[in-house]
Amino acid sequence: MRTLKNIIYLGMKELRSLMRDKAMLALIVFAFTVSIYSSATVTSGSLHLAPIAIADQDRSQLSERIINSFYEPYFLAPADIDISQMDGLMDSGTYTFTMDIPPNFQRDVLAGRRPAI
Structure with missing residues (x-):
């Protein structure tokens, strides 16, 4: 029972000292409110309507x-x-992504080769 009293006493002592330390109190409030809120509302990490262009030199079903x-x-x-x-x-920023599908892409894939895109 004595150890529980010691824990409560030390906890209260820490809370009293924290109330006197305005800088630490401000940091704790910031860390548990503003920081969490701003992290949650920042733009997502996923794409949204990204412009893409494709140079299809194969014109096959696979492409x-x-x-x-x-x-x-x-x-x-x-x-x-x-x-x-x-x-x-x-370079002009018109497209975020571009892709080049080389000629004979489907034929190379079906033959077991690994053509680069």
Whole structure:
């Protein structure tokens, strides 16, 4: 029973000293209110209507399925661009993502090769 009294006494002593330390009290209030609220309301880490463009040099069923896999609300509908436009459109900020699907992509995948996108 004595140890419980000691714990209560020391806890009350810490609370009294905390009430006198305004800087520490302000830090605790900030850490448990403002910091948590701001972390919860910051923009999410997921994409939302990100503009994307695809240079489809293959025009196969597989490339169409890849293009159609970019759904809203994460992406805008993918724009069809020429590969020569890719760098300029990325540099200007028109698109967040661009993708180049090389010629014979489906054929290479079906043959077991690993073509780069």
